[in-house]
Amino acid sequence: MIRTVSAQHVWDALKAVPDPEIPVVSIVDMGMVRDVVVESGRVQVTFTPTFSGCPALHVIRQSIEDAVQDLGVRDVEVLSTLTPPWTTDWITPAARERLREYGIAPPGPADEGGLIQLDTEPVRCPRCGSLDVRLTASFGPTLCKRLHVCNACKEPFESFKSV
Structure with missing residues (x-):
């Protein structure tokens, strides 16, 4: 567990989160993670799914939350955005x-x-x-x-x- 979590710690943790449909690449490798904000012990991660109707959205969201909580952060918000659309x-x-x-x-x-x-x-x-x-x-x-x-x-x- 890390004492003070930085945005870089979160990015590094998310690099280990595999794409649920293609486990050889991470959600960071795929360009899905758009932003990480760390403020007063709270972490907000914004991601863009590869498709708006992606059947794995709930898996991606939960995997992001789990990865951040594994850093010792309890206050995690995971947001998805379709703007700009993933490419x-x-x-x-x-x-x-x-x-x-x-x-x-x-x-x-x-x-x-x-x-x-x-x-x-x-x-x-x-x-x-x-x-x-x-x-x-x-x-x-x-x-x-x-x-x-x-x-x-x-x-x-x-x-x-x-x-």
């Missing part, structure tokens, strides 16, 4: 590499319009690196991913949509 551009470079190693093709840069594009950008197989891939489903196990099969190595994989 895949907030994913850190290290997280993009961990996604690839995990078998998920990381997203390219988001379009200026900020909307999910119906025309898919070129996707590289995270296993063999080939661009010879086939889209098999526009929506994967979560709304933020698509399903593909690599024609070169024949492996199925997911890709992140750029938003």
